[in-house]
Amino acid sequence: MREFELIRDGGQPWDVVVVGGGTAGLSGALNLARVRRSVLVIDNGEPRNAPAAGAHGLLGREGISPLELLRLGREEVASYGGRVVSGQVAGISQDDVGFWVVTEGGQRVRTRRVLVTTGLVDALPDVPGLAERWGRDVLHCVYCHGWEVQDKLIGVLGNFHQALLFRQMSKDVTLFLHTGTTLTDEQWEQLAALGVSVVDGAAAGLEVNGQDRLTGVRLASGKVVPVQELVVAPRFLARAGFLRDLGVTMQEHPMGLGEQLRVDASGFTGVPGVWAAGNVSDVLAGVPVAAAAGTTAAAAIHMDLLKADAEAAARGAKGGGVFSGAMEAEVSRRVLGSRAHGLDPLPDTN
């Protein structure tokens, strides 16, 4: 994608600027473009699942490369007249007319509504060498990777529930208590009954072979426990810092998994004109769920614009519009003052 001119043809504001061009953003943009909304997607090209080889659980496109899916999505948006451009949005401000969306590069764009679909950051456990392997043999999601790692030696770092999830995929599961994990008596019993090994002590590093494949977890004691895959529980942090001036609300995920934007079922943030969808407002959303949320938000935005346009049209028809008598009188008052209608003011008789 080339550098872009943010102004819409004719200098009018965009109906909708979508911030973030992942699954949620492109799905929203596609639906908006198809109902003849002018829509601009600004995306800085770092979708969360980029390190993964395939996007799984996606009916009809099972296992497609995440980047190929988005390439197709951009093409589809463009085919209906939507515009997708590269850029990083740094801030959004609001005035009487609508919103100014400002990029890191200092470009500004006017829009009537905003759809925020910037996803989240996975805050990974602080174990040396772990982040480099994220999405390859360091994993978090059984629905995304479980099938691919079945029957392997699977390590789980400090999370009882993930140990259960991955025990479904392999009988060789080891739970590393790592730092700060405590288990109830009931959990110990369940792990023992399911044949899950439990290893005490902090993980200090990862062992990798010459083919760049994970072979083990090194404990602080120096002992190495063999694993081929390591499952971790990142903290999910919505990418929403650039919305600080808008008054949106963040909330802790109900299961304590991270922070997300607070929205209603349509994706409305509570700030008039601003919707959100995908991982930024639902940290557990997979690709199909993010797509559905983008679609839902697009419908809500379209309805909001329809209402605003219908109300403005009715005001115009009643005589409150741009060319109404009332508006002309107001323009005359402001421009001509007492010389309205071409008459000079009466001479001061005092």
Ligand SMILES: Cc1cc2nc3c(=O)[nH]c(=O)nc-3n(C[C@H](O)[C@H](O)[C@H](O)COP(=O)(O)OP(=O)(O)OC[C@H]3O[C@@H](n4cnc5c(N)ncnc54)[C@H](O)[C@@H]3O)c2cc1C
């Ligand atoms: C390793 C891994 C594997 C996964 N595998 C699967 C799987 O197999 N199946 C599945 O259903 N789900 C999977 N997921 C989950 C999947 O990644 C998410 O469901 C999906 O990415 C959510 O889409 P989104 O549009 O909300 O966010 P994203 O896909 O992250 O898209 C957000 C976009 O916004 C852009 N952006 C962020 N901030 C800004 C800004 N300020 N200005 C402009 N652009 C910005 C980003 O660069 C990005 O392009 C996986 C996740 C991970 C981490």
